[in-house]
Amino acid sequence: MTPARGASAVASPAPALWVLIVAALLLLMLAAAVVGLLVQRVRRHRHDVEAAALAERLRRDAHHDPLTGLRNREGFLHAVTGAGGAVAVVDLSLLDQVNDTLGHARGEVFVRLATERLVDVRLPSLTGRELVAARLEGDTFAVHIPGVDGHDAHRAGEELRERLLAPYVVEGVRFEPPVVVGIAADGPWLADVPAGPERTAALLRRADVALAATRDGVEAVRCYEPSMGERAARRLRLIRGFSAAVGRRDVRVDFQPVVSLGERTVVGVEALARWDHPELGLLLPDEFVPVLEATGQIAELTTFVLDESLAAARRWLDRGMRLSVAVNVSVGNLGTPGFPEEVATLLAAHRVPAELLTLELTESGVSSEREIALPVMRRLHALGCHLAVDDFGTGQSSLAHLRRLPVDQVKIDKSFVLGMGTEYGDVAVVRAIVEMGHTLGLTVVAEGVEQAAVRATLAEMGCDVAQGYLVSRPLPARCFDSWLESLEAHPDEPGAAPGPRTLIA
Ligand code: C2E
Ligand code: CA
Ligand code: CA
Numbered sequence: 001m002t003p004a005r006g007a008s009a010v011a012s013p014a015p016a017l018w019v020l021i022v023a024a025l026l027l028l029m030l031a032a033a034v035v036g037l038l039v040q041r042v043r044r045h046r047h048d049v050e051a052a053a054l055a056e057r058l059r060r061d062a063h064h065d066p067l068t069g070l071r072n073r074e075g076f077l078h079a080v081t082g083a084g085g086a087v088a089v090v091d092l093s094l095l096d097q098v099n100d101t102l103g104h105a106r107g108e109v110f111v112r113l114a115t116e117r118l119v120d121v122r123l124p125s126l127t128g129r130e131l132v133a134a135r136l137e138g139d140t141f142a143v144h145i146p147g148v149d150g151h152d153a154h155r156a157g158e159e160l161r162e163r164l165l166a167p168y169v170v171e172g173v174r175f176e177p178p179v180v181v182g183i184a185a186d187g188p189w190l191a192d193v194p195a196g197p198e199r200t201a202a203l204l205r206r207a208d209v210a211l212a213a214t215r216d217g218v219e220a221v222r223c224y225e226p227s228m229g230e231r232a233a234r235r236l237r238l239i240r241g242f243s244a245a246v247g248r249r250d251v252r253v254d255f256q257p258v259v260s261l262g263e264r265t266v267v268g269v270e271a272l273a274r275w276d277h278p279e280l281g282l283l284l285p286d287e288f289v290p291v292l293e294a295t296g297q298i299a300e301l302t303t304f305v306l307d308e309s310l311a312a313a314r315r316w317l318d319r320g321m322r323l324s325v326a327v328n329v330s331v332g333n334l335g336t337p338g339f340p341e342e343v344a345t346l347l348a349a350h351r352v353p354a355e356l357l358t359l360e361l362t363e364s365g366v367s368s369e370r371e372i373a374l375p376v377m378r379r380l381h382a383l384g385c386h387l388a389v390d391d392f393g394t395g396q397s398s399l400a401h402l403r404r405l406p407v408d409q410v411k412i413d414k415s416f417v418l419g420m421g422t423e424y425g426d427v428a429v430v431r432a433i434v435e436m437g438h439t440l441g442l443t444v445v446a447e448g449v450e451q452a453a454v455r456a457t458l459a460e461m462g463c464d465v466a467q468g469y470l471v472s473r474p475l476p477a478r479c480f481d482s483w484l485e486s487l488e489a490h491p492d493e494p495g496a497a498p499g500p501r502t503l504i505a
Contacts, residue, residue: 065135067108068115073204076134076142077197085146086153086185087203088160089211092139094168094177102171110170111139114177118143123159125152139177142204150185150223157181157221182211184224215294234280238291241277246304251275253308254474257483258326258445258467261459266484268324268358270447270467271309272474273301289330298332303342310350310357312477317352321484326358326388331365335372340379347383354384358409361387363395366405374405381406388445393433403440410437414448417458417468421451434461 063075071079080087092114099107118133118141132144145156164179184206186199193199209232210224222228245251255269275283292298309325316323333339347354359380366373366389381387388409389402393416402410412433419426430446437444446458449468458466475483 068112068135070115070118070141071132071134073134073136073142076132076136076144076204077200079132079134080144080200081196084186085144086148086150086156086183087200087207088143088145088153088157088181088183089136089204089207090141090143090160090164090179090181091211092141092164092177092179094175095139098170098175102173106170110168110175111135113168113170114139114141114164117163121160121163123156123163125155125159142207144200145183148185150187153183153185154221154223157183157223161221179220180211180214181221182207182209182214182224183221184210189226235291237280238283238288239295239297242288242292242297243300245275245277246300250277251301251304252476253305253312254476255312255325255480256467256474257472257480258324258465259471261455261463261466266323266487267465268326268356269309269312269480270326270360270474271305271312271328273305273328274474274476285328293330293332296332298330299336299339302327302329302333303346306343306346307350308477310346310352313352313356314350317356322356324356324358324386326360328390329359329361331361331369331373334361334369334376339376340383343380343385344383347385355386358386358388360390360411362390363392367395367401377406393429402442407442409443409445411445411447412463414468417446417448417454418450420454420457427457430458430463431461434458434463438462 063071063078065072095107095110098110115133115135121131121133121143122129123131123145126145126148129146131146134142136142143160145153145160148156158181161179161181164177168175168177184203186203190199190202193202206224206229209228210222212232213222213228214220242251252274253271254274255271257266258268258270259265260267273285273289275288277283289298289301292301305327309327313323313325343357343359344354347357361373361377366377377387386408387406388411389405389407390411391413392410393413410433412430416426416429416433420430434444443464445465445467446463447467449455449458449466449470451470455466455468455470472480472483
């Protein structure tokens, strides 16, 4: 038994040693835990740093335009928060042209060149004050002009425009942008809007409205006025309401007779669009046509007017009256693909011979978009339609220019005809156009004939056709038909009536 006790005494370490071993193990575990914790801390810290950098980059990306490095709209709203002053929206309106001429990559070069003129920009009238610029879209930029009121803001806008106006040379091609600037200055009228991005956004919206007001071509730099907002709101109503108005037949076509000066017979009509707006009252085309032209909705109006006019021409033919109808066409229509085909389809649908349709194009429209207009005019002419140059005398057309166009008629602008009663110069202009038109083999139409004496002078000059209040104002279809019937009943009645009308079908 003894050796066994002895052996056990040798094999097991003393209790103190056990304690030491356990303590060492515990220490080791503790150290491992501390190291683990530290590593975790370091990792988390690195992660936090990376995440912060990423967040910063994302924020930067969200606030900056990748092409130019300028701020974008969001970035602009945040950068000028509560800074007062004025906001300018600058539009160069050249990007499409550069893209079309040289391709998209060169368009980007042009945008970068414009950007260079906006980085760190300081204006002479704003000594030392730095402006914040942003790219809103395409070649439209926003600039914050600090510490100015309305008057100084306008001057700063002029200077900004000067800076951007100088020609841009891209790939050896010189471009001169038609720079326009709309400005809105902070002021008491924005007191309700809290300072911050919301206030800046309100300024931007108003600067946009002022920018739209430069489109009339009178002034290239405009400051916002509340009346502009009303006009813009009215425009927006017209844009949004047009299609429904056509559907409800609030839009209609009136007919104004056109009479031959020789035989004094009614030879045709001009179709003139009207919009009977339930709230705004009767709207005339001078208000809504430019709006529809700007949005592309003019195609819908022209289709409607063509359809109504050819339906009327058909009705008159069925009653034995061969009256031609003249429809006003915008340059935008000529740019719409398939326009000549549409005209051909409508002529066929109403069974109206093409030579009874005259399409009127303004002189300025034809000369500004020749590359687009000319081929389409040729195709329309080939269909057998007549083409007329409207408002002749107001644009840049020369005699040589008219000779190259496939036109049959020239309509002397009514401003000259109206002036014939009082201005000798206008009589001379009209006489010259009549002679020139005849030399080119064109039918000459005078519109705006209000006085019998003017009609007599036109007849004496040899002008072919007249249109004007003297004969009749434009009339709704049903009234026009009654007017025709009244002529038939009293063909020789003196006064406004032009005498018997052409009834040969
Ligand atoms: P426009 O083509 O020069 O049409 C003639 C305008 O002169 C018409 O004005 C007509 O009412 C007016 N007028 C006719 N005779 C006289 C007169 O003796 N004295 C005076 N002071 N004015 C006279 P309206 O109907 O207001 O049309 C204005 C313009 O709107 C038209 O000028 C035409 O350019 C455009 N327009 C009218 N309908 C359409 C349309 O369906 N499509 C397009 N694109 N434009 C249209
Ligand atoms: Ca016309
Ligand atoms: Ca005209």
